[in-house]
Amino acid sequence: MSLDIMTTTVRMPKLGESVVEGKIGRWLKQVGDAVREFEPLLEVETDKVTTEVTATTAGTLLQLLHPEGAIVPVDTPIALIGSAGAEKSLAPAEAVARTIAVDQARSPLAARATGQSWVSPVVGRMAAEHGIDLSNVAGTGEGGRVTKKDILAFLKTRAVTVPAPTDELAAWEQPGTGELFRPSEEQPGTPVSAPPASNSTAGETIPLTAMRRAIAEHMVRSVSASPHVTTVFDVDLSRVVAHRQANKAAYARDGVNLTYTPYFVGAIAAGLKRHPAVNSSWANNAVRLHKPVNIGVAVSLGEDGLIVPVIRDADALNLLGLARAVNDLAERARRRQLKPDETQGGTFTLTNHGTSGSLFATPIINQPQCAILAAGKIEKRVLVVTHDGVDSVAIKTMCFMGLTFDHRMLDGASADAFMSTVKAVLEGWV
Amino acid sequence: MADKTLIEGIREALDEEMARDPRVFVVGTDVGPRGGVFLATQGLFAKYGPKRILDAPLAESSIIGIGIGAAMNGLRPVCEIQFADFIHPAYNQIANEAARMYYRTGGQYPVPMVIRAPYGGGVGGGLYHSQSIEATFAHVPGIKVVVPSTPADAKGLLKSAIRDGNPVLYLEPKKGYRMIKGEIPPGDYSVPIGVARVSRAGADLSIFAYGMMHYFALQAATDAAALGIDAEVVDLRSLSPLDTEAVLASVRKTGKALIVYEDNKFVGYGAEVAALISEEAFESLDAPILRVAGPDAPAAPYSHPLQEYFMVNPKTILAGIRKLAAY
Numbered sequence: 154m155s156l157d158i159m160t161t162t163v164r165m166p167k168l169g170e171s172v173v174e175g176k177i178g179r180w181l182k183q184v185g186d187a188v189r190e191f192e193p194l195l196e197v198e199t200d201k202v203t204t205e206v207t208a209t210t211a212g213t214l215l216q217l218l219h220p221e222g223a224i225v226p227v228d229t230p231i232a233l234i235g236s237a238g239a240e241k242s243l244a245p246a247e248a249v250a251r252t253i254a255v256d257q258a259r260s261p262l263a264a265r266a267t268g269q270s271w272v273s274p275v276v277g278r279m280a281a282e283h284g285i286d287l288s289n290v291a292g293t294g295e296g297g298r299v300t301k302k303d304i305l306a307f308l309k310t311r312a313v314t315v316p317a318p319t320d321e322l323a324a325w326e327q328p329g330t331g332e333l334f335r336p337s338e339e340q341p342g343t344p345v346s347a348p349p350a351s352n353s354t355a356g357e358t359i360p361l362t363a364m365r366r367a368i369a370e371h372m373v374r375s376v377s378a379s380p381h382v383t384t385v386f387d388v389d390l391s392r393v394v395a396h397r398q399a400n401k402a403a404y405a406r407d408g409v410n411l412t413y414t415p416y417f418v419g420a421i422a423a424g425l426k427r428h429p430a431v432n433s434s435w436a437n438n439a440v441r442l443h444k445p446v447n448i449g450v451a452v453s454l455g456e457d458g459l460i461v462p463v464i465r466d467a468d469a470l471n472l473l474g475l476a477r478a479v480n481d482l483a484e485r486a487r488r489r490q491l492k493p494d495e496t497q498g499g500t501f502t503l504t505n506h507g508t509s510g511s512l513f514a515t516p517i518i519n520q521p522q523c524a525i526l527a528a529g530k531i532e533k534r535v536l537v538v539t540h541d542g543v544d545s546v547a548i549k550t551m552c553f554m555g556l557t558f559d560h561r562m563l564d565g566a567s568a569d570a571f572m573s574t575v576k577a578v579l580e581g582w583v
Numbered sequence: 584m585a586d587k588t589l590i591e592g593i594r595e596a597l598d599e600e601m602a603r604d605p606r607v608f609v610v611g612t613d614v615g616p617r618g619g620v621f622l623a624t625q626g627l628f629a630k631y632g633p634k635r636i637l638d639a640p641l642a643e644s645s646i647i648g649i650g651i652g653a654a655m656n657g658l659r660p661v662c663e664i665q666f667a668d669f670i671h672p673a674y675n676q677i678a679n680e681a682a683r684m685y686y687r688t689g690g691q692y693p694v695p696m697v698i699r700a701p702y703g704g705g706v707g708g709g710l711y712h713s714q715s716i717e718a719t720f721a722h723v724p725g726i727k728v729v730v731p732s733t734p735a736d737a738k739g740l741l742k743s744a745i746r747d748g749n750p751v752l753y754l755e756p757k758k759g760y761r762m763i764k765g766e767i768p769p770g771d772y773s774v775p776i777g778v779a780r781v782s783r784a785g786a787d788l789s790i791f792a793y794g795m796m797h798y799f800a801l802q803a804a805t806d807a808a809a810l811g812i813d814a815e816v817v818d819l820r821s822l823s824p825l826d827t828e829a830v831l832a833s834v835r836k837t838g839k840a841l842i843v844y845e846d847n848k849f850v851g852y853g854a855e856v857a858a859l860i861s862e863e864a865f866e867s868l869d870a871p872i873l874r875v876a877g878p879d880a881p882a883a884p885y886s887h888p889l890q891e892y893f894m895v896n897p898k899t900i901l902a903g904i905r906k907l908a909a910y
Contacts (some may be wrong), residue, residue, distance in 0.1 A: 173902070173905070273838075274866050275866060275867050278866045526776075
């Protein structure tokens with residue numbers, strides 16, 4: 154079976170200087186008919202004239218691309234003619250399919266004209282995102298192509314029509330209502346769809362703020378992009394506590410409120426310098442190691458969400474400098490006075506969830522960074538300590554510190570090595 | 584407020600900047616007592632005298648050379664090239680000297696000069712008075728290229744260009760000098776270089792244009808609205824640096840891009856915009872990126888019917904809009 158079938162595209166002619174479109178009046182030939190060159194193929198109507206359009210070449214009429222009555226712009230493909238012999242080597246239906254395949258390979262333009270195979274980038278992406286079978290979507294674009302608008306319209310109608318399940322659906326095919334986990338004899342005869350909005354128990358729908366939307370999108374993207382792994386260390390903060398107690402007043406005289414955060418940032422910076430692989434980000438199938446150590450600190454804005462201002466070159470600052478930076482950024486974050494670039498360029502993130510009482514947590518990575526460190530609640534705990542081979546019980550100020558990292562870039566051993574450095578710096582603070 | 588013309592915006596900017604800053608001066612052919620062939624400098628000679636409004640010989644290389652020397656020595660020259668078509672003898676001065684001086688001298692000698700050049704066709708000018716030269720110079724690093732398409736931007740962009748610390752090529756759509764009218768805000772203001780403007784918001788497709796083509800694109804968008812097509816129009820204003828974020832934001836919204844430029848199509852400025860969109864917004868595209876541009880012919884024909892065929896106009900832009908909308 155030869156693939157060397159030449160196809161010729163017949164296009165809507167321009168029937169006058171100002172004419173931009175024409176109406177397919179009547180097809181004078183049908184698919185499979187042999188046509189001679191200059192033999193009338195169809196009648197075309199414009200608001201000025203009705204005229205016959207003739208075959209531009211001899212061959213077999215393989216496909217009519219528009220039905221009678223369709224109005225198409227000038228120069229749009231309207232029919233395909235195959236070279237003589239096409240009908241002999243292939244069955245008619247197969248001939249059409251085969252010819253189109255060959256034509257597509259040769260000319261993307263001709264492929265688009267069929268409207269079946271050409272999916273634009275945005276339509277492909279949206280169909281994938283929303284799980285749409287494009288054959289269910291009516292196309293209104295050129296040659297019946299499914300456009301972005303068609304997808305949007307389809308999503309709108311689907312949102313309206315889908316949520317009412319019928320009793321023909323098995324329980325496991327219904328959206329999760331929890332019914333799946335009840336014995337079937339206890340399930341109601343007729344599945345109940347979502348209660349109408351007027352129902353007083355329906356609750357309240359709160360539109361997303363720009364910040365909430367950004368957080369939502371970022372979190373979903375991060376979880377789907379990175380394999381998250383968390384490792385947790387128990388860190389003795391006794392020396393940090395002692396240092397803070399000893400220096401708090403002096404810092405206050407300089408107008409600086411000394412919290413635990415600058416200690417954490419300092420220890421992280423030391424860890425990142427020692428383990429550069431952690432100060433990195435994912436960049437298109439490569440790992441980018443960052444020279445600057447820019448540490449973001451998550452600041453809660455209450456119910457509005459959170460924001461992550463960045464301390465630039467944290468490795469160049471001493472404890473006083475870090476404390477100042479933390480004070481300044483956190484204060485301006487709460488007053489919504491951060492400049493846009495102060496939340497960008499971070500290479501690592503610290504989240505202080507312990508301030509709200511949480512012991513340890515598994516945060517989501519701040520993309521495209523490699524890892525995020527979570528500091529838990531700082532509390533006194535009773536610990537068994539061994540001194541000169543003698544076990545005794547001691548009261549220590551402890552904190553669980555978790556590191557959530559992207560397993561594409563980092564393995565457990567290297568993540569733990571980084572955490573060991575952070576732990577050693579904090580436990581040995583002088 | 585009464586509407587003013589685009590060339591009035593240019594004249595006001597020159598006048599106000601010369602009054603504000605004694606370092607600013609104008610040099611060009613016929614800019615003195617005659618006030619320039621398009622009267623952009625009309626009245627300035629009488630006001631500022633022959634030391635600040637210099638009539639130059641018919642030698643573009645020399646006009647730009649004077650500007651470079653003056654700028655390197657602390658002045659703020661505004662060089663006028665009478666028609667952009669005549670800028671080519673000065674190409675070496677602009678591309679090799681003005682644009683790269685700051686880099687070449689390790690930052691010791693910035694060249695804060697402005698080159699004003701009326702460009703574009705449709706005025707019966709034939710080969711020597713119709714050319715679009717923006718692609719040639721937007722390609723050169725070190726010189727900014729801006730094109731106003733409204734009287735307000737004509738004034739604000741020229742002020743920014745004069746105040747800029749580096750060379751700026753300020754292209755004037757001469758067909759629109761008196762055809763394009765609009766309000767000019769009172770008082771001193773400037774329009775930042777590097778920022779595009781959405782001049783008409785729309786949902787169905789994005790049109791990117793500048794200068795005279797932006798004016799025509801707005802007309803075509805209005806005609807398209809009557810056909811139920813909601814076109815967004817973005818006035819690029821600054822060709823180098825290009826406001827890439829504005830371009831991408833618009834395409835991400837509409838999914839379709841139509842780029843309009845008057846220059847001949849091949850390797851024209853719009854090719855760069857198309858490449859940007861394809862590289863950065865591919866997943867938002869719902870149609871091929873289309874260009875409506877001039878034919879790849881050696882020059883604008885002098886014959887009026889041929890010129891009409893040659894020029895991109897609201898009708899040809901509308902045809903592009905319809906093609907893209909139907910896609």
